[in-house]
Amino acid sequence: MRIGLDMMGGDFAPQEAVNGVKLFLATAEANAHLVLIGDEQAVAPLLSAAQIDPSAYTIIHASEVIGMHEHPTKALKEKQQSSIAIGFHLLKNGKIDAFISAGNTGAMMVGTFYSIKAIDGVQRPTISTPLPKEDGSYGVLLDVGINADCKPENLVQFAILGSLYAKHILQREDPKVALLNIGEEPGKGNLLAQATYPLLKEHPQLNFVGNVEGRDLFHTQADVVVCEGFTGNVVLKLAESFHDIAVKRNIKDDYFKRFDFESYGGTPVLGVSHPVIIGHGISKGEAFKNMIILSQQMIESKLMDRIKESFANGK
């Protein structure tokens, strides 16, 4: 398998992307050829300096970079030689099996939606965040920001996508799905939650366990929690801020540490035809490593095929 990595994306590129490549190749599970996309003159010396085995990667030169604050659609259109544009071109044409970037998030979204396609039957691809559980495991919360207004059917699809992710990537047998809500009882919540509850409950592909509240997100009653992207994004950023506060206040705690983006890297876009992983701008080596591992897991587990089958059957 070939995994494409944007070497120019993120606040600490390309050095931290190189560090991530090195860390990945040192892991026992490393099983991919890496296609490193970026300014060859900047990247090649760093790879050499890091003494990375040249047979493990191929460099694809990209003469342009899309800046973190550029307008996504405009930049993607005008900068055809940017690392992100080239990455999606390679992905679309089967030259790579997954694409990772910690660069301009908007450009990654636009590239995902316009270069590759949503899987048949998926109305709204989605992004998620890991939920670190108190017992050491992880759950997944989705959507966390690209679908700010949702219909009940969208939340049901997020539940299916999240379940497949939990099963094939997080290794959960029959993942428990919950609806994020403001009360435990059925019938609670806003109009969206009230309308979504029965759809989740009746869905044959889902192991629906009911509502969970804000206080339950890190407990183990659910592996997959669904909500619209507005609430999900607020939750994600609030959880990040608690981690930041803990760091600032010099609180050293293993559990709070797990809210650090370094520990997982980025979010896959679920519901599209190929693995795309969007990294946090502040990604460092460990985050890049984890994103490459996650891509590899998504390819090895044939997650995209599982999603295709599920949505084909669900029609």
Add this chain to the structure above:
Amino acid sequence: MRIGLDMMGGDFAPQEAVNGVKLFLATAEANAHLVLIGDEQAVAPLLSAAQIDPSAYTIIHASEVIGMHEHPTKALKEKQQSSIAIGFHLLKNGKIDAFISAGNTGAMMVGTFYSIKAIDGVQRPTISTPLPKEDGSYGVLLDVGINADCKPENLVQFAILGSLYAKHILQREDPKVALLNIGEEPGKGNLLAQATYPLLKEHPQLNFVGNVEGRDLFHTQADVVVCEGFTGNVVLKLAESFHDIAVKRNIKDDYFKRFDFESYGGTPVLGVSHPVIIGHGISKGEAFKNMIILSQQMIESKLMDRIKESFANGK
């Protein structure tokens, strides 16, 4: 002034309510006669045992109690002699100037909306939560749960109510108001946030500072943050859960401590004609004390009159 307190409400009533009365009366600012509503036979001996000055309170006997899990409307209707029903009766008839209970939240809501009235012009009364800021001050987030579906106009009203609360209770001059959103730029967010932004910006009574994200809630850029009650409730409960986790993990930190409900007690219902404070079921003495102090501040600052004036002018 006379402040009514439900002695039977909450998981640790009536003993912790008695403790709260004692703590309140020991504070330098205590300036209210307390009307203690509950089972006289249960309450009187505890007050005596606590050696509380009998001239500081009057007991109003209530022969019934509404349980924490009873159906609110049904219980209020059938239990006319319950402490909550009597409390609202006294408040409606001017026998007390504020009413506090840590009992059945739903019954407190129903009592508030049906016994006393919304202030003219207020479409939706609201509840809030304090936001502990990193600099030691407090802001306020609203709505946090009674208005799960909102229109833009509702959020504007929450902003006005929150501003007046911040000004008169939190002593903020010209409180800064922000919209909770999923991006900083104008135009970001779901349909509700997009439609609300210009209304907040143009409102002559508001010092609107723009959008804030989930990560900004505990920073100082805004004193008042508005959102619909679904997101607000999820935020509140998530923040509570971080506190719980910190306690469970034996993290001792002054900042995280401020997410403890003990430090503030309960939430006032804003936008109704008299001060009503709804306490957390797990309230202990310190929380009861703080709720009594807050009632006294709401009365002394004439907050309800300020709200009436504001909504009369705003028409």
